[in-house]
Amino acid sequence: MNLKPLLLMLGLACIPATLAAQKIYSLSSPDGNLRTTVTVGEEIRVALDAGDTPLLAPSPVSMTLEDGEVLGRNARVVRAEKNSVDRTIASPFYKKSRVGERYNQLTLSFRGDFGLVFRLYDDGLAYRFTTDREGTLRIGDECVAFSFPADCRAVVPYVARGRDFDFESQFFNSFENTYTTARITELNPGRLIFLPALVELDGGYKLVITEADLEGYPGLYLRGNGETPELRGVFAPYPKREEQGGHNRLQMLVREREGYIASTVGKRAFPWRTVVVAREDRELLDNDMIYRLAPESRIEDTSWIRPGKVAWDWWNDWNLYGVDFEAGINNETYKYYIDFASRNGVEYVILDEGWAVNEKADLMQVVPEIDLRELVAYARERNVGIILWAGYHAFERDMEQVVSHFARMGVKGFKVDFMDRDDQKIVDFLYRAARVCAEHRMLLDFHGIFKPTGLSRTWPNVVNYEGVFGLEQMKWSPETVDQVTYDVTMPFIRMVAGAMDYTQGAMRNAARRNYRPVNTEPMSQGTRCRQLAEYIVFESPLNMLCDSPSNYLEEPECFGFIAAVPTVWDRTVALDGKLGERIAVARQSGDMWYVGALTNWDAREAVLDLSFLEGDGWKVESFSDGRNAHRAACDYVMRTEPLPADKKLTVRMAPGGGFAARIYR
Structure with missing residues (x-):
């Protein structure tokens, strides 16, 4: 395939324009802390600030149609409207039973029958294009750009396979990789970054970039340019010719692509581009941005979803x-x-x-x-x-x-695997599969697929997604792979997008120097209590017990605990968190609470404040790393004792360790 036309097309929509007469529109978050500024002139640019702190420098926004028309170049606003929403929405099969939705919205309507909608929540920005045209619309490219005020630190997952600068080879991937940390200008411009990705500003704010409501459109990748602190969007063009092949001939390999990224209806809203904003790391452990932005359920009776x-x-x-x-x-x-x-x-x-x-x-x-x-x-x-x-x-x-x-x-359902793409044909397949399975009351768990974008709210029979470097990697990954650090990094990034089929539950556990890949009798990195805690920390409505029944029957205490942990929750409280270091989360189901904590390869003591628990008489059934868990990772201590009167729980974790507890009365 000749990639020169493809690479040219991918950059057309972001060509800088000379600024002329401009109009400026602004929008603040409900709490007043965040403020976005939209500048409309020869091009449209969007900026974001938190108080006096710039988060996004003015960043270009446009959409190029197949015929070369650019929505956003020399744009003329014909109407600007603002409105506000403050409500609570039901959220079954989620990490909480109710989600608060409060935002201010700016809608700009432009000459040429297109628009831009901006939503500002207290915890982030979302924007999307809309069009109001007859017939079919073919999108040549969309300019999605995130310019930063300084050369910030980024924590990103590169596409794991393919050749540098050969984007076609990188479009075929499983969306599984560990994270690379570098300044934005140090990112490899030849490698695609799949979402979500995180940028940490020098002032401490963290931004997680992802997308929502992807129906009828390809997924978004990012790439750096190696020179300026900016990330730009890349999309896989629409497949023109496919060929059966790949793993056991179960995949469709793209052999030729069209000159556009999407073929869609002319009257529609396009995917949300989202920037989640957090002052403290732990806020990212309980963020609802993607759920809020997804369309409401299209299944009226969800009583059969289990x-x-x-x-x-x-x-x-x-x-x-x-x-x-x-x-x-x-x-x-x-x-x-x-x-x-x-x-x-x-x-x-x-x-x-x-x-x-x-x-x-x-x-x-x-x-x-x-x-x-x-x-x-x-x-x-x-x-x-x-x-x-x-x-x-x-x-x-x-x-x-x-x-x-x-x-x-x-x-009762299917686990569908090896899509390994996110062009529009694959996105369309996900929505079609969700609808067909819902009609027959069947569940879906998507593997070999990109991150969730809210489909599980729209079609709640989609009970899980992969798109995570999960425990299956321990069957074959070399000793150099650091799964423990990944475990305390990924929840601040990938889990912001939604649930994930990580497949925890290993009963063979390895301290740092004892791990090795054994495909037929695999082990986990880190301690036994870490595996237990992951059932609480990781969001997963359909949750695998990865190990053999024989191994679980040899470990009745541990197995009994994880078998009883719920998979959906009434309430979630992020207790503590530091990207790449530690996590502590509490989740409620009925009249019972569960607490899970993880550390990196550093031994750690933490005091968890559970003062939100009402009343007295609480008991704690806990699983803590044993005295020798740093040597024999299966070592643990199980105890039941009253919750301290001050409702502060002292947790000690071994290197690569964890803590899990059930709290009841």
Whole structure:
């Protein structure tokens, strides 16, 4: 593929223009701290300040149509309107049952039947284009730029594969990587950055950049230019020709692209560009920006949607012991998983890759070792739901038939994997899959996919996303990979976008010098208590139990705790947090609270203030790192004791450690 036209197209919309007569519009957040300024002249620029502190320098905004028309060049405002919203919205299957939504909004309508909408919350800025035109609209490019007042520190995930400056090779990726920390001008301009990304201003403010309400549009990447403190947007152009291939021939590989990024309807609102603002790091652990910006649920009756835990086979390599059959992909093994789930209140069992005939991309072809109807009936009798893994092409090629067939059988949902793109065709697939599955009362867990953008509010049967460098990486990652530091970095960045299928729960745990990759009997980095705490710290409405039932049965105290941890919550309180160092979160479910804390490779003592707990008589069932957890990471102490009268909980964590507690009365 000749990339010169592609790279030219990706930069067209951001060509600087000479400033002429300008009009300036401003908008403040409800609390008055944030202020955005929109300057309209030969180009449109947006700035953001917090009090006297500049957060974003004037940054260009425009959209280029396929025919070369630039929405935002020499723009003329025909109407400017402001309004305010202050309400509370219901948020089932989330980290809290109610979300406060309070913002001020500025809507600018321009000659040429397009507009820009700006929303300013107390915790961030969002803006989006709108168009009001007949017929189909093809978008050549959108200028999304974030200019900063100084050369700030950025914490970003680069696309993990592909060649420098060859964006086409980088558009094919799984959206999984650890973070790179550098000044913005030091970022590699040849590497794409996937979202969310974080920028830390010298004054202490942290900005998380991401997007929301992505329907009918490609996802956004960022890149630096190596010279100025600015991040610019890049989009994958619309696929023109695809070819089956990739992992077990379950993927569609783009061989040729169109000269535009989106083909869409002319009357619409485009995705929100969002900048989440935090004065303190811990504020990022309980941010609702993406949920607020997503469209409301399109499912009227959500009573059938059942979040919960999943006994998972693939990470532990189907390894069972102490049984009288050969473990593997067969009915005996899955019946054992089902019995295990039923006895312990685990809602689901997943059949991951291997139940359908390999390399056929046909979900109707089941391997002879599996009698799926028998398994589904067996699970139903024991109040356990079955979820099926599906490769993207096998699922997409005949979606209606596949979904209706397995829904009639009694399967409860799908884990769809290996999309590994975020161009408009893949985004359209997510929305279509969500709708089709909802029509048949089926759940969806998307893997091999980009970050969430609010789809789980619009279609709440989408109960989880991957787009995270999760525990599966420990099956093969070398000792140089630092998962522990990632664990206390990612919640401040990736988790701002929404829930994530990290797949925690390892019972083999390794201190820093003891970790090594073992694909068939994997281990985690860090302590046992860290694994327990991650069920509380990480947001995940559909949450995997990654390890073998045999290993869990050997650890009844730890397993009993994680099996009982809820996966959706009534309330979340961010207790403490420092990017890359530590996290402490409290979450409420009914009349019970859970507390989870994580540290990096530094041993740490923290005092957690739980004074928000009303009344007296609280008891704490806690799991703390044992005295020798720095040597043998499985070492822990479980105790039950009264909550101190001052409601302050002293927590001690080993290097790579954690703390988990259930608080009740």
